[in-house]
Amino acid sequence: MRLKTLIRIVQLGIKSLLLHKMRSGLTMLGIIFGVCSVIAMLAIGEGASYEAQEAIKKLGSSNIIIRSVKPPQEKSMSSAKRDYVNDYGLTYQDANSIRATIKNVDTVLPMRIIREEVRFNSIMFPVQVIGTHPIYPDMTGLEVVRGRFLTYTDERSRNNICVLTASLAEHLFPYENPVEQEVRMGADYFKVVGIVRETSIEKQRPQAGESEGATVDHNVYVPLSSAKARFGETIINRSAGSYQAEKVELHQITVRFTSTDAVQTAVPQIKTLLEKFHDTADYEVIVPIELLRQAEQTKRIFNIVLGSIAAISLIVGGIGIMNIMLATVTERTREIGIRRALGAKKHDIVTQFLVETVVLSIGGGLIGVVFGVVIPVIVSHLADMKTIVTPISVIIAFGISGAVGVVFGIYPASQAADLDPIEALRHE
8 A cells, every 4th residue: 555655746746846847958958968967087097097097007017117217417517518528328338237136037128218300212211219128018018010020030140120109101102011121220221021000108218318308109119229229328419609419328117026026125135235326316217016015006196086076066056955845835835734634644755756856866867877878988089088988987976966956855845745734725
C-alpha cells in the first residue's frame, strides 16, 4: 500500500512540475550546469594529468637524466674578455665515471646536440644534430618507421650516416624515398639510413646553444663518434668585433638502472661524484620517478580544486531550487489546506514537495551527465586535448545533484507541512 501511495505522490509531483514547464526547466538549469561542469572539468584535468604522467613515464622510472646547464655569466665584462671560450657541462669522463663507480647501472647513454643546417639540393632547414648511441630508441621509445637506426659498427667506424625525423624527411624529400639519399650538414655529406617518429618527450629535450629550452621538430641522429669528429666540441657565436665560443662535450647523460629501487640510492652518489669533477653547478639531475610522484600529488590537488569550483555551481542550483519551491508553497497554500482538510498528514505534504525537488535535481542531474560526457569529447576533437571521463566523477556529480535536491528541498517542504489548515483554506 505504501508503494502505491509513493508512486501516486511521485506522479502528482511530476504533474505539478509540468504545469509550469518553463519555470521547472529554468530551475533545472542550475543543476544541469553544475553536474556538467563537475564532470567536464574533472575530465579535462584528468586528461592533462594523464598526459603529464605518461610523458614522465616515457622518461623511464628506472632512469636518471643528467643535463648540462649553462652557468650564469658575469653582468659586467671587460672588452678583453669578450673573446673567450665558455667551457661547461657534462664530459665523457663523467659518463665513464658513472658507468664504472655507481652500482646497479644497466646502461649509460650520452648525447651531444649541435645546431646545424641540413641541405638537400636547393632545400635547406635548420636542425638539431643529435650525436648518440644505438641504444637510444630502446631507452626513449623512439619509433623507427623506415630503414634502420644507428649501429655499433657506425659508432666504431665514425660512419657518415644519419637518421631523420619523419617531419624533416617530409620537408626535404617531398616526392622521393629519403633512405639511401645523401644530405649535407656543415662541410660533410651524410647518407640517410632511416626515418624515425618522435614522441613528445624527444621534442622537449634541452637544445644546444642559444636555443636552449625551445622545441625543434627537425632532428637528425648521427653516431656520437661521428658528431665529435665532424662538428667538434666548440660552438662559436660571432658578433660585431668579437666572438664567444662554448665548449660542451655532452649535453645529456641518461643512466638506466637494473631496478627502480636502485634509483633512490644512486641519486646522492651521482651528485657527489659530479661535484668532484665540476667546480660550478653546470648540470642538473632529473629523477623521473620523483617527478611522477609529484605529478600524482599535483593531480589529486588539481582534481580537488576543480571539483570544488564546479561544485559551487551545484550549490547555486540548489539555492535556486529552494527559492522556487518556497514561491511554490506560497502559490499552493490553498491546495495544501484542502489536502490537510481531506486527511493528509504532515509527512504526506513533506513527501509531496520533497519529491518535486528531487525530481528537479535528478532530472537536471541526468541531463547534466549527458552534457558532461559529450563536452569533453567535443573539447578533445576541437582542441586536440586528451580528456578522460572517469566513472567516479559521474557518480559523484550525479550523487551530489540528488543530495542537493534533498537538502535544499527539506526546508520548503517543512514550511508547507507546518501551514495551519484553517488559515491555508482562507488563503486567496
